[in-house]
Every structure is written in structure tokens, then in C-alpha cells.
């Protein structure tokens with residue numbers, strides 16, 4: 523029987539244990555605060571941001587939302603970020619990606635105070651992670667590590683194949699799994715759209731991570747017998763549903779599940795974990811900035 527990895531359940535456990543840490547901070551007079559910033563009219567981004575706010579409310583994190591007009595100049599966004607950087611009640615800042623065209627994304631990533639960078643996208647935090655002394659692990663890779671741990675999937679000595687080389691998933695995940703650490707020590711291969719003989723490489727994986735952003739592009743023929751398959755895809759495809767779309771992963775679930783020992787579904791796999799780890803980083807940020815120590819799960 524193939525195990526269906528339940529991201530909703532693991533995320534709920536993480537939220538539950540964070541609630542205790544938030545109570546500790548609260549008793550020291552610190553309420554963790556997260557600001558979400560949106561400069562986009564992408565409907566998916568709007569959905570994610572509102573989910574993140576609901577999550578905050580559930581665990582006792584104070585959230586504020588800043589929305590910048592999509593036709594405003596970039597300086598408007600920078601002004602908002604500067605204000606949030608200076609606000610002592612805000613411990614974490616998340617600027618939702620992608621941003622509108624007139625904005626220089628790299629400049630935005632540099633402009634968030636690295637101590638408030640709960641996405642872990644600031645070059646200082648990226649550098650720390652690569653060097654092995656991470657501060658904020660990017661939420662999706664960290665969520666994947668927590669899922670593997672929850673299902674006793676050993677990374678040490680495992681052959682991991684990551685398909686996708688993005689700065690937000692593929693590259694940081696590869697670095698984390700490579701780390702000399704209990705949740706690392708893997709042998710990691712990073713593949714991408716130009717990789718030759720992709721299926722030959724993916725079939726060798728003990729842990730196969732699909733993070734290419736292409737709907738259902740990993741099928742059973744690319745999965746080795748007994749592998750663990752982690753599907754990072756959140757592709758909206760037109761469908762005759764109430765919302766007018768359907769969410770599909772980068773993995774063709776049915777055929778891949780036929781080969782895999784364990785597999786994450788979409789929705790209900792990596793997505794909820796990404797949101798849980800954002801809460802985790804926000805609690806960590808509040809702890810760092812207030813000097814109140816809370817042991818994190």
C-alpha cells in the first residue's frame with residue numbers, strides 16, 4: 523500500500539506546537555507580528571495571502587496586510603517595506619511573489635531587514651543557509667524536511683533528485699538536504715528543463731522532489747519502485763468546477779502512486795506545510811528580536 527503523506531495533518535501538529543511557544547512569548551509581553559505585502563492582482567497570490575492571514579489568527583500571531591496598487595511606482599513598495607522594517611511590532615515581513623513588472627525583485631529582496639525576512643530570500647539569509655548556519659529556512663524546503671521527518675523517511679545516505687532549480691524551492695532544498703545534519707546527509711542531484719535523460723536520473727531517486735512548475739509532468743515511468751515522491755507543484759488548470767479551476771501538482775498522482783512507497787497529494791501535501799513553516803519562522807523572528815528564547819519544534 524502506498525502511503526499518502528498528509529500535509530494538512532503534519533501542518534496542524536506544527537501549528538499546535540507553535541501555539542505553546544506563542545503563549546510563552548505572550549507571557550513575556552511579546553506578540554509575534556507578521557506583515558504580508560501584496561503588489562499584484564494575480565488571483566492565486568490573493569488566495570495565498572488570505573490563507574496566511576487565517577493561519578496567523580489561528581495560532582495567535584498578529585497579522586497586518588499591506589496592499590500596493592499594481593500601477594504604483596516601485597518606490598511606493600519600498601516606502602512600505604521601510605516602514606515595516608522600522609516597526610517594532612512587526613517581526614516578519616513577507617512580500618508575496620511574483621511582483622509586478624516595474625519592480626526590481628532582487629532589490630526588494632535586499633531591502634527587507636534580514637532579521638525580518640521570514641521567507642529566507644534575502645541574500646544574507648541565502649548565504650547563511652548555503653554555508654550551513656541558517657537563520658530562516660525558506661518555508662517550502664523546510665516544510666518538505668518536516669514532512670520527511672514526520673513519515674520517518676531517512677535523508678541520510680538517500681539519493682535525492684530535485685527537479686527544478688528555483689531560488690525558492692530547488693536550490694535551497696538541495697542545499698539543506700546536503701547539509702551535514704540529521705535532516706540532511708543526502709546525496710543530491712538537481713535536474714531541470716535542460717537535463718538530458720531526465721527519466722533515467724529520476725528513476726534512481728530514493729526521494730524524488732518535483733518542483734519544476736509544470737502540471738503533471740512527472741509520471742509513473744519516471745519514478746523508481748519504492749521511492750518517496752514529494753510534489754511541490756501548485757498549478758491552476760482550467761476546469762469545470764465552482765472556482766473555474768483545479769489544482770494539480772507537477773506529478774501525475776495516480777501513475778506515480780503505483781510505483782511510490784509514499785507520495786504527497788496536491789492539494790493537501792506540501793502547500794499547507796509551506797504555510798506552517800511561515801508561522802514557524804515568524805515565531806523564530808519574534809524570539810530573535812525580543813531576546814525571549816523559545817525552543818522550536
Ligand SMILES: Nc1nc(=O)c2c([nH]1)NC[C@@H]1CN(c3ccc(C(=O)N[C@@H](CCC(=O)O)C(=O)O)cc3)C=[N+]21
Nearest residue numbers: 570617618619620641661756789790791793794796797
Ligand atoms: N514571498 C513568497 N513566499 C511564498 O511562500 C510564496 C510566494 N511568495 N509566492 C507564491 C508561492 C506559492 N506558495 C504557496 C503556499 C501555500 C499553498 C497552499 O496552501 N496550497 C494548498 C491549497 C491552496 C488552494 O486551495 O489554492 C494545498 O496545496 O493544499 C500553495 C502555494 C507560497 N509562495
